[in-house]
Amino acid sequence: MDARRMVERLRAGDARALARAVSLVEDGVEGAGELLAECRKFTGNALRVGVTGSPGAGKSTLVDQMARWLRDQGKRVGVVAVDPTSPYTGGALLGDRIRMQSLATDEDVYVRSMASRGAMGGLAHAVGGVCDVIAASGREIVLIETVGVGQDEVEVAQLANVTVLVLVPGMGDEVQALKAGVMEVADIFVVNKSDCGGAEQVEAEIVAMQGLAERQDSWVAPVVRTVATTGEGIAGLMETVQRCAEVKRASAADRRSLRQAQDRLFDSASAALGVAQDETSFGITGAQLRLDHLGVAVKSIAGARDFYEMLGMKVSHEETVKHEQVRVAMLAMGESRLELLEPTHGDSVIGRFLAKRGEGLHHIALKVEDVDATFARLKENGVRLVNDEVRVGAGGHRYFFVHPASTGGVLMEIVGKG
Template sequence: MVERLRGGDVRALARAISMVEDAQPGARELLAACEEFAGQAVKIGITGPPGAGKSTLVDQMAQWLEAHGEKVGVLAIDPTSPYTGGALLGDRIRMREPVGNSGIYVRSMASRGAVGGLADAVRDACKVLEASGRSRILIETVGVGQDEVEIARLADVTVLVLVPGMGDDVQSMKAGVMEIADVFAVNKSDCDGADRVVAEILAMQGLSGSTQDRVSVVQTVATTGNGIDELMAAVAQSGERKKVRLPAVAGTWSRGLRVGQADIDALDLDPLKSDRLDLDHLGVAVRSIAAAGRFYEMLGLKVAHEEIVEHEQVKVAMLPVGNSRVELLEPTVEDSVIGRFLTKRGEGLHHIAVRVGDVDGMFEKLKESGVRLVSEQVRTGAGGHRYFFVHPSSTGGVLVEIVGKG
């Protein structure tokens, strides 16, 4: 059977996966024979909540890989049918293009009650796919929740798919599944709220304090293929960062644009090389500092400073977090910048602030470089710091405040 697998026999491949999935006689011997080919494929995990468009995105990724000369295996983990015990095949419905294509093999597998978004036999199925010469294996999980992180233990690179408009915006502020991502894909980015999801993911990463290991954030529209080139480039770069072997098209992938950390890197236009950018604070628009502050108190954060900035018509409460802080912004009048933000978008992340050594020098450098600035000049804000704002159109969708000394 292994000889047939190596020869490209798709029927033998389907039969072999069924053998290991059902633990049929001969399955152990088959896996032992496949063992010498283990580790030859790059495994890319695609996970995220139900309805995020994972299957359609996997369809696009598989076709992209095949167009770049790769033989692709897709393992789509579906919920188990309560009647037959098999997969519900929802993934196959959304992957009509690759099915039957010689360069792409798609297999649905029932979760069969396994936790973590995978099926128990998925590791063995990967070995069979590797023996069949598949150089890339895409593994799509069942729609997962916060603590279902098994895919990270299996995949070389994990793509977490998020979408706007799925409940509390900050899927990005949750622990668990958010921490396993090597690449964030904000899918359905043609819908309202996508930029906000991106901003919240970047803000969450900013709270970690480290700028070196930030995860790429890519906006995609799976139904049209928009953003797939950027997504695959981010996957390749994540693999290189993790020292995953990426043969054949690694050079092709690497020519893509690095999308991750775009909001910060877009501002690093040789901005005084001796003084790298650092996260200063996150500005969060709230209707009531007193009401919102109760949550942060439960986290152990306390207001270190509070004041009213008259010219901004805002009351500010500063809560230190490590070397950074959260700033709660409550409007003092309804027709103010923060007041209008609350009316239009509701409570949430208003801006990200990064700190530089020479705020005046940075203002001139960005202005000369054609970056769109919201501020006409550097101003003095809460706590006496000096600042100006960069328009979201130049930063990847989030309002960025540059703060520092003169």
């Protein structure tokens, strides 16, 4: 098998090459890995939309309508429909191509039915690879329909950029939506067959449970009503899908920026302090510098320490630093420590930090051999300092802060021996 040649053919619009490539990846034959590697060079920014929900919710009809809407917008579409495995042939028990006849003659829509082959979570093991192949063929959006086995269908959220959970009135789905896992994976709730009685109740119960779903992004999963058999609500659903994808992309970009900032953290610290392998102009060597602690601003030490103690971290010291208007608790963390900071006054430094940014990382602290000499060297070299002198903090340690403007955006505490 010439993987590169096959990818060239499927990218040129050869439907037989695409179907063959999908089969090779699905079956996991020899050379499938090489084929996937070639395909992944061309997957681009293809959007993957997962559609999950209980059997009978109308997922297949909904996916058909979603594909129609996308084609009306000029998009090239791929559909991967995962069906239960036939006990006789080992293949898909239901063929979604039969249920999507209206798109069968559209060369810009590729529909593939896959057997779950006993995989849990509503997906077959090879779905991710199959989606990569379809995306490499130039399909801008890939719709992924899961088996429909109930609350175990959470794997789709790991594969899809946007996950749509389909519910219908009168089937107990409003109860299923509240079970562990399902609320968390849904980016959009669809109440399908909303022309039936009970749609309002399902929507109300979902909205009432929104607060239980904890997310890392700013997206709040909305509820969209549809009638898949007539196409009612499809335009609103797809506009919501696109909006969700944009929000999640922006959130992912923010997280990448945060990770990059964290990666630069110690480089910035070294630059600010003049740390190098050999003696620097600041007179500090790498051997003299180590991470002392991470400072985390919290609303309540009592409320926050429970989590860390579950990880086996114990509070080694706790006290109130009156001149900083803060109560601190130190927890051992290997060779360094975690410092929980609870304000004793709303107008304190930590109080204002919490009001503006909420709980989270406040500063990092690096320990040096001679804090007074370090303070003098940094000041002489024009490093912007927060404090005008070395101060005494919790546990009697001596410290001063370096302004984020000099450290690449991170508030840095320099700590010396007590």
